[in-house]
Amino acid sequence: MSTDPHGKTKLDPFGTTFIADYEKLYEEFGIQPFKPLLPQMPEPSAAMRRGVIFGHRDFERILQAVKNHEEYAVMSGIKPTGEFHLGTLQTAREVIYFQQHGAKAFYCIADVEAYEDNRIPFERSQKYAVGNVADLLALGFDPKKGFIYQQSKETRVKDLAILFGRGVTLATMKAIYGEHHMGLYLSALIQAGDILLPQTKEFGGPKPTVVPVGIDQDPHLRLTRDLAFKFRRKYKFISPSSTYHKLIKSLDGSPKMSKRDPMSYFTLEESPEVIAKKISNSFTGGRPTAEEQRRLGANPDVCPIYDLYLFHFFERDQDVAKLYNEECKGGKILCGENKQRLTKIVTDFVKEHQRKRRQNIDKAREILQID
């Protein structure tokens, strides 16, 4: 975790997010800790149990819907600027988790944001979109119980953005997002449309909606919750709930993976050999010598390899606990050995995933109506 030059926590979906201390988010931004709700959640996900999902807004509303078998929705998405990586994998798994626990699932291909924020022309993002949707399907998303769409083609979302325009002053936009060009503000309004789409008449009207996202996306939630309140009279919107996951560390040990540095992350489309190489080159929390590591133990809290096990690649919680305490802190395993074990798990997963993904490409094209 890191701080900006002034040591202040900064959440910016369009830029770099600095998180000095996740605990501080509770006070500074009014995000609630997730842990106290854990006992009330039937069948919590691995990310919930392990504290990867650490915060929420109004998640009690979702708990209630789950318990009472009431209608609710899950909504999240991906910015189609490249292949699935470990961050988008996290969000996709969360959406699928809620879908499997009774939610109507909405998955948005945020191609307007890809254009406004990253200058990716729609023709190009469309290609990524097909792959991204195939990934989502390969991971278990059920399109029959869900709605997958591209922002650029979804008139209802654009129309909500137009509606919401009246509800946001320039000052609010600048306070939430900083000084940007108009396109970014417009894409923020469209995101608000995405988040409230599940509550429109066409989708059955107002309902609790959970938006599982990385903590850097919270500004969109704050904006949308404000808009849901402002337009409550006409649309009866229920303020959307959210869960926040931590951001998985970059393979170079810095707080967030970056597209600019391909060695800082891997995608699910890379070859097992390239992934093995990246894992092998990764930063760790290890000691300078094997002797020291066996004697003093290593530091999992700064280690991207530990994060990979924690976020994605150990199925059983007890294996994570054992790695953290005995193997890593207890000096029972050396980093090279640990990387080799991880490489085996990751490449097995990736090979199988790539096979399933190929099987889903045609289905993805069909869903997105792309030839």
Place this chain on the structure above:
Amino acid sequence: MSTDPHGKTKLDPFGTTFIADYEKLYEEFGIQPFKPLLPQMPEPSAAMRRGVIFGHRDFERILQAVKNHEEYAVMSGIKPTGEFHLGTLQTAREVIYFQQHGAKAFYCIADVEAYEDNRIPFERSQKYAVGNVADLLALGFDPKKGFIYQQSKETRVKDLAILFGRGVTLATMKAIYGEHHMGLYLSALIQAGDILLPQTKEFGGPKPTVVPVGIDQDPHLRLTRDLAFKFRRKYKFISPSSTYHKLIKSLDGSPKMSKRDPMSYFTLEESPEVIAKKISNSFTGGRPTAEEQRRLGANPDVCPIYDLYLFHFFERDQDVAKLYNEECKGGKILCGENKQRLTKIVTDFVKEHQRKRRQNIDKAREILQID
């Protein structure tokens, strides 16, 4: 004509426009005088001949298209916040004039602007839209050679707005429009989409386009011309041309009619009796007594009654000249008499117009696809 408290000319499509001196617009805003082009225009309209259209941007491009019988477009529209009045009548006549002189005509029902700027819900503006389109048809617009649409339903215009978002900084928006809520900026981007719609592939690609508007709309033109330049590589946009008409004076003598004061203007839907009453109560440039008026003459330059003849209700230029010089300045006519003559012309026109309008209501519904 009037100035703001600081004596500065201010053009604001979303607020009050103060025009200290039309001449100043040439220097301050880079608007060109129309008069020097008049001899080159075959069959100039009354508004052109009489200086009601006083300025332009790049109108030479349109002159050339007209002369060479090349494809060009005319684009303008109405904010559906009420019935046709003397300002929207002026714009409609200009659009029809260019249509009759070879232009592909585009007429936009700016319902997004009506919502963002005037809080008019779409359900309500739709009702006005039907009437407005019936007015346009009654005035002679040929729907077979034109395209009439509502912003809120025209995806291509919204998509252009999304595209243009990237091309406008917040600073530019504030410099052009001042500090507003997001919706107004969004509606400005949509207006840019309206103005460039005639040049999209679906409508035959790049072509000279003239936008005849009241001078208060110039900010939209400046924004759009800037965007046409920024996105020229991909879309080959030709910078849109414009003509500017003066704003007809309010019946109370102030520089602009205002919806807030129903006695300051009349609509084409009011009864002839109400219109007669409003004309009879109008401010004039007359003298306190008949004797003084006959001796010293009156002042047509400040007179809304003179404006009505000039803009709309004298067909022949020589009648306008005679009114201005001999009758008014020369003291040959008293204001009461002049008002009675005008009332006769206006009520004859309005009765006939209302009859034609009724005949076009069904056609208007069909064009707008409103039941």
